Amino acid sequence: MLEIKDLHAGFDGAEILKGISLSVNAGEVHAIMGPNGSGKSTLAKVLAGHPSYQATAGEVLYQGRNLLEMDTEKRALEGVFLGFQYPVEIPGVNNAEFLRMAYNARRVHAGEEELDPLDFDEILDEKMAGLGMEAKYKNRSLNDGFSGGEKKKNEILQMAILEPKIAVLDETDSGLDIDALRIVAGGVNKLRGPGNALILITHYQRLLEYIQPDFVHVLSRGKIIKSGEKGLALELEAMGYDWLTTTNA
Amino acid sequence: MAENENTVSDVLDDKSYKYGFTTKVEAETFAKGLNEDVIRAISKKKNEPEFMLDFRLKAYKKWLTMKEPAWANVHYNAIDYQNISYFSAPKPKKKLESLDEVDPEVLKTFEKLGIPLDEQKRLANVAVDAVFDSVSVATTHKKKLMEVGVIFCPISEALQEYPELVEQYLGTVVPVGDNYFAALNSAVFTDGSFVYIPPGTVCPMELSTYFRINTEETGQFERTLIICAEDSSVSYLEGCTAPQFDTNQLHAAVVELIALDNADIKYSTVQNWYSGDPETGKGGIFNFVTKRGKCQGKKSKISWTQVETGSAITWKYPSCILQGDDSVGEFYSVALTNGIMQADTGTKMIHLGNNTRSSIISKGISADRSSNSYRGQVKVAKNAKNARNYSQCDSMLVGDKCSAHTFPYIESANSTVQLEHEASTSKISEEQLFYFESRGISRENAITAVINGFCKEVFRQLPMEFAVEAQKLLTLKLENSVG
Numbered sequence A: 001m002l003e004i005k006d007l008h009a010g011f012d013g014a015e016i017l018k019g020i021s022l023s024v025n026a027g028e029v030h031a032i033m034g035p036n037g038s039g040k041s042t043l044a045k046v047l048a049g050h051p052s053y054q055a056t057a058g059e060v061l062y063q064g065r066n067l068l069e070m071d072t073e074k075r076a077l078e079g080v081f082l083g084f085q086y087p088v089e090i091p092g093v094n095n096a097e098f099l100r101m102a103y104n105a106r107r108v109h110a111g112e113e114e115l116d117p118l119d120f121d122e123i124l125d126e127k128m129a130g131l132g133m134e135a136k137y138k139n140r141s142l143n144d145g146f147s148g149g150e151k152k153k154n155e156i157l158q159m160a161i162l163e164p165k166i167a168v169l170d171e172t173d174s175g176l177d178i179d180a181l182r183i184v185a186g187g188v189n190k191l192r193g194p195g196n197a198l199i200l201i202t203h204y205q206r207l208l209e210y211i212q213p214d215f216v217h218v219l220s221r222g223k224i225i226k227s228g229e230k231g232l233a234l235e236l237e238a239m240g241y242d243w244l245t246t247t248n249a
Numbered sequence B: 001m002a003e004n005e006n007t008v009s010d011v012l013d014d015k016s017y018k019y020g021f022t023t024k025v026e027a028e029t030f031a032k033g034l035n036e037d038v039i040r041a042i043s044k045k046k047n048e049p050e051f052m053l054d055f056r057l058k059a060y061k062k063w064l065t066m067k068e069p070a071w072a073n074v075h076y077n078a079i080d081y082q083n084i085s086y087f088s089a090p091k092p093k094k095k096l097e098s099l100d101e102v103d104p105e106v107l108k109t110f111e112k113l114g115i116p117l118d119e120q121k122r123l124a125n126v127a128v129d130a131v132f133d134s135v136s137v138a139t140t141h142k143k144k145l146m147e148v149g150v151i152f153c154p155i156s157e158a159l160q161e162y163p164e165l166v167e168q169y170l171g172t173v174v175p176v177g178d179n180y181f182a183a184l185n186s187a188v189f190t191d192g193s194f195v196y197i198p199p200g201t202v203c204p205m206e207l208s209t210y211f212r213i214n215t216e217e218t219g220q221f222e223r224t225l226i227i228c229a230e231d232s233s234v235s236y237l238e239g240c241t242a243p244q245f246d247t248n249q250l251h252a253a254v255v256e257l258i259a260l261d262n263a264d265i266k267y268s269t270v271q272n273w274y275s276g277d278p279e280t281g282k283g284g285i286f287n288f289v290t291k292r293g294k295c296q297g298k299k300s301k302i303s304w305t306q307v308e309t310g311s312a313i314t315w316k317y318p319s320c321i322l323q324g325d326d327s328v329g330e331f332y333s334v335a336l337t338n339g340i341m342q343a344d345t346g347t348k349m350i351h352l353g354n355n356t357r358s359s360i361i362s363k364g365i366s367a368d369r370s371s372n373s374y375r376g377q378v379k380v381a382k383n384a385k386n387a388r389n390y391s392q393c394d395s396m397l398v399g400d401k402c403s404a405h406t407f408p409y410i411e412s413a414n415s416t417v418q419l420e421h422e423a424s425t426s427k428i429s430e431e432q433l434f435y436f437e438s439r440g441i442s443r444e445n446a447i448t449a450v451i452n453g454f455c456k457e458v459f460r461q462l463p464m465e466f467a468v469e470a471q472k473l474l475t476l477k478l479e480n481s482v483g
């Protein structure tokens, strides 16, 4: 589904990703861990098409097509989803209205009719209930004044509504309280299926207890320095990254 | 363009004049220049009562002694007032009995602008007075309005049919010598709208004037006078556009509103004059407008809503004089500048009566290399007890070459006053747009959503269909400015 081959990318000439290769098949869950500043969010944003970052070498194939040549909007419409580490606040834009815009954009792209606010509201209510979100978040401005955890829940709400084929969740667990983590993880698990894939960026083993990964990768200084199965996450939790980075430095 | 102008002296001598314009619309245009004879000619052409000519001449004499204001935060090359024609009218000049007699090209122009004037297509709930260059060409729904005693007609017609009303109120809110551009307007205005709502009447539909400048090098000087008698209310909307020319055109309008006891006037503007070439600034309208309302009666209310998206230069401060006790003044404004447009706009709230309240919501959006200034004055007289004002003044910057400025002035000689002022500056960021796009929402829709969010409080004041128009206009203007 997603094939990253020797990807180099950065901004303004500074290279952050220094040759990443990763292959994600439908139905799989990959976890990416690694020290602060190692390039995890950069990878996520490059996949989503953030305009500040440029790929300088390598390629990314998504369903066999050159992902890097598609613009951001197109990638989203084709099923790529990024759950942001720091969702931006957009004052004045109603949350429910935003969700409906996104939902309808996807529908129109798929050749379906737009849903009016009433019909959409039913879907929204159901998805919000599933994530234990109160209705009051519908009428607030998008992420505006949301707490850290509320923002993360709102990201997963968007994912639940858009039902992406591949979702990259960048530290969705950071900022969630224990109960919220369980609920959010449950929500993510419901979206898993044989037809879609998930990349989880996280610092903590706890998330991986709820959402069991098939593979765990360690990203350090712009490179994947180790890959393994879910046991790797436990080792990392116990030992940190030093034993990996020092041997690889 | 072949010019075959009739001269001022032709008109004064009452000779017949030649038509011969090869523009699409046959028009009659005075030769350029301004002097007493031109003013007399305008007055004579319009067959005005004596008081009107006196009014004009008084204004002209005053104007000659005045200087163009230099305090606004706008810059332009000096205007040559002798290089402007002060009268241009589409033909035929005889009084129109029905729309069939209006030049079809003119009707087509308005239809293109979304203002169909003919019986079948015209807007059901909006009466429109269409002003083409300096002259009103059609007023719809007139009869229906007359049935409830509402007068809605070109001011030139009001001067014929209701001269006493015009004489009683004209210049009482904006005196002839109020400011340079108002004095000029008072001397040379050619048409505009007149509205009178009789006591105890809720005007049964929206009234609207649509201004169109069509002829190059013609100044447009309209005059609008709205009187709302006791216990009455009216909602009025003004729209403006102009085609693209290489020369700057002067638009110096005056609008006066008078609200008597318990009367309620809502005046909305969607202004989209041509703003000139976005790179060089060539052409574009100089929009120097004086708009003022007087809450003369107790518990009266005047509310200004404006969406300013065009003009090379905008100089405009719709104001309220809150004279009656318990009267209310409101100002809701969205001013967008892009390219190298300059806008200096805002409001004045002058509290004279007791318990008078005013609120000001101003939203400035600047993009590209434009400059957007808000200038607001709240003035409370010594004996205006318990006056209150709330001002909120928000700026949004798009890109980093534009500028936004706010100049709030507060003057109060009174300790019972309550004043509140809030201000903010924000940006549409690339990060926000990326967020939308990463959800499959197009850049265009993203900008619309952010701008609508920013302008919500103002759009909410506009009649529905115009709010939609206004939103589209802003998106269109900003699409190329972000990122």
Ligand SMILES: Nc1ncnc2c1ncn2[C@@H]1O[C@H](COP(=O)(O)OP(=O)(O)OP(=O)(O)O)[C@@H](O)[C@H]1O
Pocket (backbone or CB within 6 Å): A011, A016, A034, A035, A036, A037, A038, A039, A040, A041, A042, A043, A052, A085
């Ligand atoms: N736009 C930018 N401007 C300046 N530096 C940047 C920018 N984007 C990324 N960087 C730098 O690139 C490096 C990688 O950043 P990135 O956000 O990808 O790290 P991360 O692995 O997600 O870290 P964390 O675990 O703290 O979220 C960091 O050193 C960061 O400071």
Ligand SMILES: [Mg+2]
Pocket (backbone or CB within 6 Å): A040, A041, A042, A085, A170, A171
């Ligand atoms: Mg990160």
